[in-house]
Amino acid sequence: MRGWIPGIKLNTIYAKLLGRYLMLTAFGTSLMAGYILWSFHDYFMRSRQVDLDNWTSALSESVADRLEEKDIKQVKVLVQRYGAPQTITLRVFNPQGSLLATSDPRLDSQVKDWSQVPGIREALQHRVKQGVAKGVLSNSDRLYITRPIERNGQLLGVIRMSMTLEQFQRQFARVIWSILGTLAVTILLCALISSRFARSLSKPIEIMQNFAIRLGGGHFGDKLTIHENNELDQLAAELNRMSERLASLDKERRVFLANVSHELRTPISNVQVTVDALKAGASEEPELRDRFFQTIENETKRLSRLIHDLLDLGRLEAGVFELEKQPISLHGLINRAVNALEPRMLSLGISTQVNVGNLMIQGDPERLLQAILNLLDNAIKHSPANSQVSISGYSQGKQAIIQIQDQGKGIKEGDLPRIFEQFYTTDPARKGSGNGLGLAISKRIIEAHQGSIIASSTSNQGATFTIYLPIIRNS
Structure with a gap:
């Protein structure tokens, strides 16, 4: 690729693309990891709460039977049987909030006021209460539930079961570190992929940027080659x-x-x-x-x-020429042009044949007249004595077509593509008779009216200039 500027390293685009890819990757993976951790934690807490609810619901029936029989000894046996040291603590209270039985008597003997323990007051008020709270005499988090023991609408006591969360928290910490490690590896892999992808995008952009800089510096004609299929x-x-x-x-x-x-x-x-x-x-x-x-x-x-x-x-060419557009009779416009050049044509022995229909076009009459005059002037210059210039105008669809034909030598095939160029003349020997701008000006005027013009010629049979302009209506 010609047009590369040696020594210029433009890494800004690459850095921005890579930074955005990494930011999106980190945000997306962190969001996913956070959602997974939250879901796991929420699922564990909910499942444990359901377990506590089911266990206390079943135990409360057995304890209620024993309380109705006032068999406190059997209540203590049940509590000891279903309580588990270090993990699950089970307690039963009487309707006044005094402790009847506990699976951890050594610890509970130190408690003086059970009404301050979370959930006890709500249970004594016939409400089930569950949640997470600190241990009775420790700072470890525990999941608990308190449930009133009722029979025939009478409060027989309260059962409270709590479960330590230390083991779960240790396991959850290991899960967090595992996910964070996986997240770090994922981000690293994504960084490598993003770097390659960002470079594949930034490199052609930087090449095109350098190419554009060369264009801005006046180095025209260079060739840019990029194969990206996009x-x-x-x-x-x-x-x-x-x-x-x-x-x-x-x-x-x-x-x-x-x-x-x-x-x-x-x-x-x-x-x-x-x-x-x-x-x-x-x-x-x-x-x-x-x-x-x-x-x-x-x-x-x-x-x-x-x-x-x-x-x-x-x-x-600058597009700053304001056209005073108005409806124009094509027949009247052609007559004005012919009348303006009639004395000159008579002096040269050139006649005209005009066959223009009653068509209405939209445009600046003076500018269009200038374009027609330039074309007629060109036809007169290349017409021999005692020849004829034909002018016709007719409609075709939504276009008005104007044809100006002379009987001169015609235009060489190699000259036709350049006939509307500035200062171009097909006959260098005749260059002093004009400045070579007439046809170029006519073309620009017609194009400013959303029209077009073409030239055609047959050897030794003259040249024909055909103008296409938007039509308003037939008169």
Whole structure:
């Protein structure tokens, strides 16, 4: 690929892409890991709470039977049987909140006020209470449930079961570290993949950026080659087309400047030579003086026409030329053009044949008249004496078609593609009769009216210029 700028390393795009990929990856994986951990924790807590609820619900019936029989000894046996040291603590209280039986008598003997233990007050008020709280005399978290023991609407006592969460918390901590390790490995792998992916995207973009910088520096015509099989290929193709177009425009600009310089230099040189001749004494001979003054006048008019045409062409190409659009009769427009050039055609023995329908078009009448006059002027220049210029106008669909045909030698096939270029002339020997801007100006005017113009020719049978303009209606 021509157009690379050595020494320039543009890693900004790569860094931004990689940073965004990593941020999205880290956010997505962290969100997923957090959801998994939360789901696991929530599932464990819910399942343990359900277990506690089922266990206390079943035990409360057995304990109720014993309390109705006032068999406290059997209550203690049940509590000891279903309580598990270090993991599950089971307690039974009487309706006044005093402890009747416990699976951990050594610890519970130190408690003075059981009403401060979470859940006891709610159970004494005939409500089931469950949740997470600190141990009775420890700081470890425990899952608990308190349930009133009722029979026939009478409160017989309260059962409270609690389960330590230390083992679960240790297991959960191991799960957290496992997930964090997996998360770190995932992010690392994603970073490697993202780095490769970001580089595959940023490299062609950086190449195109460098290519655009070269275009901005005036290095036109370079070729950009990128094979990505995506939108970047299309962008590269557009940049190549832009480069070719800019190269073409730059070439046209150089040719245009050369032609302008030549066209300006010729009349100015002629005027300067004539003035020098007059200063040298030619003014003393009346006939020679008058001829020199006529030369100065002709060259001045030629220079004025050239400057006027250049200004018109510049405004048309820049798109700053405001058109005063209005409905125009095509027949009337053609008649105005023919009448303006009729004296000149009569002096050259050239006749016209006009066959224009009653069509209405929308446009600036003076500018369209200028375009038609330029085309008729070109036809007259290339028409032999006693020949005819034909002008026809008709409608075809939503377009008005105007054809101007002369009976001259025609235009060579190799000249047709360039006939509307600035300063281009098909006959170098006749270059002094015009500045080569008339057809270019006509083309720009017609295109400004959303129309088009083409030229065609047959050897020794004249040339035909065909104009297409939007039609309003048939009159």
